[in-house]
Structures are given as structure tokens and as C-alpha cells.
Amino acid sequence: MATVKEYSVEEKLSSLVNLQKIDSKLDQIAVLKGELPMEVADLEDEIQGLHARQMRIEEEINGITEFIDQKKEAIKEAQSLLKKYEKDSENVKNNREFEAINKEIEMQQLEVKLCEKHIKDATDEIGEKAEALEKAKKAIAAKEGVLNTKKEELEKIISSTEKEEKQISKIASEARENVDERLLTSYEKIRKNYRNGLAVVPVERDACGGCFYSIPPQKQSEIKQHKKVMVCENCGRILVDSDLHESVKLK
Numbered sequence: 087m088a089t090v091k092e093y094s095v096e097e098k099l100s101s102l103v104n105l106q107k108i109d110s111k112l113d114q115i116a117v118l119k120g121e122l123p124m125e126v127a128d129l130e131d132e133i134q135g136l137h138a139r140q141m142r143i144e145e146e147i148n149g150i151t152e153f154i155d156q157k158k159e160a161i162k163e164a165q166s167l168l169k170k171y172e173k174d175s176e177n178v179k180n181n182r183e184f185e186a187i188n189k190e191i192e193m194q195q196l197e198v199k200l201c202e203k204h205i206k207d208a209t210d211e212i213g214e215k216a217e218a219l220e221k222a223k224k225a226i227a228a229k230e231g232v233l234n235t236k237k238e239e240l241e242k243i244i245s246s247t248e249k250e251e252k253q254i255s256k257i258a259s260e261a262r263e264n265v266d267e268r269l270l271t272s273y274e275k276i277r278k279n280y281r282n283g284l285a286v287v288p289v290e291r292d293a294c295g296g297c298f299y300s301i302p303p304q305k306q307s308e309i310k311q312h313k314k315v316m317v318c319e320n321c322g323r324i325l326v327d328s329d330l331h332e333s334v335k336l337k
């Protein structure tokens with residue numbers, strides 16, 4: 087059976103400070119990338135949305151075009167009927183027949199007018215849709231331009247930091263294994279709460295190195311004794327004395 091070594095509080099704190107220093111290096115790389123990864127993702131979402139919009143408008147235009155074709159077909163039919171009725175009207179035998187044919191002629195003339203009105207309205211609608219389509223296409227082109235620039239920027243940063251980041255990540259996971267489990271849990275929790283990712287901070291100029299809340303002398307001497315893990319009562323960060331903090335050097 088492997089013997090489990092009991093670490094002193096000082097050793098536990100040193101391991102934790104070591105991890106914090108490594109994690110902070112990773113944080114610095116993340117800061118370098120800044121908002122770029124998020125901006126790229128947002129732009130990609132927007133462009134996807136615009137493409138969907140473009141497709142929807144194109145489908146609508148196709149639908150309206152089909153409608154216009156149907157109406158044109160209907161006009162042709164009505165006109166050929168009109169021709170037929172006009173021919174028939176030359177050979178009417180009585181008033182009743184004449185009136186019946188005239189009624190048919192009127193109806194077909196009305197049908198033609200109605201179809202023409204529908205075609206005009208639909209053509210206006212296509213004009214509006216075409217404008218919206220043009221807008222969507224322009225927006226896509228503009229966003230794609232911005233996206234490409236941002237992607238290039240991000241790729242430059244990534245390629246210049248990738249190797250270093252991988253190396254540090256490996257060192258970080260090794261350092262993580264050396265940290266007391268319970269301490270690690272609170273460390274990760276505190277880290278998440280602060281944008282600068284600092285969970286273990288030194289006491290500097292009688293104040294918490296994280297939030298600058300002043301630490302009374304009594305507490306400072308307790309921190310220096312390394313008998314237990316002390317936290318800042320204002321921000322909750324784990325506090326270590328500056329000597330211990332400085333003694334931990336990254337390889």
C-alpha cells in the first residue's frame with residue numbers, strides 16, 4: 087500500500103500558489119485573445135441567420151413568380167375564350183343567345199382585368215422582396231468581411247501562443263494534482279468568481295492583494311504562521327503572506 091504523505095499547511099499553500107501562478111499565465115494568454123473568440127462566434131451566428139433570411143426571401147420570390155405565371159396562363163385562357171365568344175357572337179340567332187354570349191364576354195374581360203391587377207400587385211411585392219434580398223446580401227458580405235479580419239487576427243494570436251499554451255496547460259494539470267483536493271475545490275470556485283482569475287493572493291501593504299481590503303495585524307501574523315488556511319473576509323480569496331508567495335517560483 088502506498089503511504090500517503092501528510093502535507094503541512096505551508097506545503098499545501100505553496101502548491102496552491104504554484105498553481106495560481108501557472109493559471110495566471112494561461113489567463114494572460116486568454117486576455118491576449120480577448121473578446122475575439124466570442125466576436126467570431128457571434129458573427130458566425132449572425133451570418134448564418136442572414137443566410138437563412140436570404141433563402142426565405144428567395145423562396146418567397148419564387149412563390150410569387152409562380153403565382154404570376156399562373157395568372158398569365160389564366161389571361162391566355164380568358165383571351166382565347168374571348169376570341170371564341172366573339173366569333174360565336176357573329177352567328178347568333180336571337181337576342182337571348184346574344185345576351186348570353188355578351189355575358190360570357192364580360193365575365194372573361196373581368197377575369198383578364200382581375201388577373202392583371204393580381205400580376206401588378208405581385209410584381210410590386212417582388213420589387214419589395216428583391217430590395218430586402220439585396221439588403222440581406224449586402225449585410226452578409228459586410229459581416230463576412232469583418233469575420234475574415236477577426237478570424238485572421240485570432241489565428242495569428244493562436245498560432246503564436248499555441249505552443250506556449252499547450253506547454254503551460256500541461257504544467258498546470260501537473261501542478262493541479264499536487265494541490266490538496268479540498269483546497270483545490272475552493273480555489274476553482276473562487277477563481278470562477280473573479281474576472282482576473284485570482285483565487286490565492288498575497289498580503290501586500292497590509293491589505294488583501296485581491297480586493298485591497300486592509301488586513302488587521304493579528305490576522306496577518308496568523309497568516310504568516312501557516313497553521314490554517316486563511317481567507318479575506320471581504321472577497322473570500324485565500325490569503326498567503328508575501329514571503330511565501332514570493333518563494334514560489336515558476337520553473
Ligand SMILES: [Zn+2]
Pocket residue numbers: 294295296297298299318319320321322323
Ligand atoms: Zn480580499
